[in-house]
Amino acid sequence: MLHEWQSHFASQLRASPPYSEAELTALVGARQHRFSVYRDNFIGSLVDALAETFPVTRQLLGERFFAAAAADFIRREPPAAARLSRYGGAFPVCLHAHSALHELRYVADVAALEWARVESFFAGMPETTVTPETLLGFAEEVLPHLVFEPVASLRVIVAPTAVLNIWQAHQQAEPQLDGIDPWQAQTVRVLCNRLQGVAAMAITPAHATFLQALQQGADLLAAYEAAAAVAGDFDLQAALVAELTIGSFGRVLVP
């Protein structure tokens, strides 16, 4: 009986207006107007949680539109667990499908970047990372077959819009968007390391393909071939040294 009552209570929390007075009275009695305290807490606190995770998305949409879009999302997809810092992974997809945002695709892309930053932060930093000097310890013929295992905080974003430029412009008190073409495609690497915390940086599409191949467990040769298929002039050595220098790999596996 308690289970049934709690399920009913939850369905009334998720209900959209207009609310059924009869249903609420059956649930909580004559003072059913007070149910709004719980409904407002549920929606309001989760809108706040999403606003904390997606601050630039909120600026792009404006407070009212963001709150309305977030409330719709919350009613459809309440969190599955108590850790709200991990809530909102599906919000960028929801924005992408939002009928009013078809002409503003970059909003959903910025939301995806903000979510990648959150995931990267909570993935944390490994105790040790592979340094460029490590390469010196391997015989030349072994190098193509090494498997560089990315750290848990590494994320790669491939967007058809200028997602990083737009996000960076909003790190200023008064965002300057002049000169940013929102439809310029960008690929971005997000990483959490000891020097910078969570940092996002633009990389070339071939470089992104290289990292994505390594994330899928490819060895160095296979990852290089995938990247070279995107751009024939992909500079493997420069890309590898850059990633090793910022600590993108937790360990290297020798075949």
Add this chain to the structure above:
Amino acid sequence: MSVIERDMPAVESAARSYSRAAIGLRNPHLAEIGTARSELTWLEIHSENYLLPPTTPRYQALERVRHDFALSCHGVGLSICSAEGLDRQNLQDLRVLYDRLQPFQVSEHLAWSMIDGRYYNDLLPIPYTDETLDIVCRNIDHAQEVLGRRLLIENPSRYIDLPNNEWPEPVFLGEMAKRTGCGLLFDVNNLFISAHNLRFETAKYLRDLPVAAIGQFHVAGHSRRELTAADGTLDQLLIDDHGSTVPETVWQLLDEMLALTGALPVLVEWDNQVPALDVLLAEARQAQQRLDAVAGKAGDHAA
């Protein structure tokens, strides 16, 4: 003998040895909290904020704080009153966290947030029935067993007197404590709010409350909200928003309760529009004065 019964004397002595005023550790104060070492002996954290890999910057900041202060861990998401039982993964994660942090107290709310696999991020009310009591006791037993610690359970702030209530709240709390061995984290502000919203006398409530089970007090601020009832009348509610200084009425109720229990840990809660650390410390000083006054009276009696 259960782990809870075995640990009870140690738990009670821990509560008495931290019978001082404290504040909750909030993110904006992480960098400067060390400066409060001369005033505070312990801090409260919200457990769910630190269910993180130990390598994350926030967790590492907590590790530094832990060298300077004892910790009380306050869970906000275990959903101890959920009819579907507890989230086992969440419980295991809390166990790992508490084993690392070694808090002197751990607490949860007499409320539910989770049902049918969804989390509603609010402390939702329960009807005080025999069935609810059985479910709550089963969940507390489960949590205490997995955590290996005695829980303090916090009384709720109430907005609706549910039509299916069978037990007065303080009697329900007493039966729950007796059956499970748990203690109470008594939120004085919540009692004040509930008494106003549900129109009952705090004196009668306190006569029925098992004060010996109380291991910690919370005090906080609240706000007023006016709602319109179905018949068009205006309904004045107090809302537990933890967003302002503690009002004198709540301090006075704390005094009444301290007179019944003697000195215990007292926490000033402030979760919304978190002010500068100095403002929180000034509130903690007020709480400490109330505690000192009780200690002074106890001393007078002894003399």
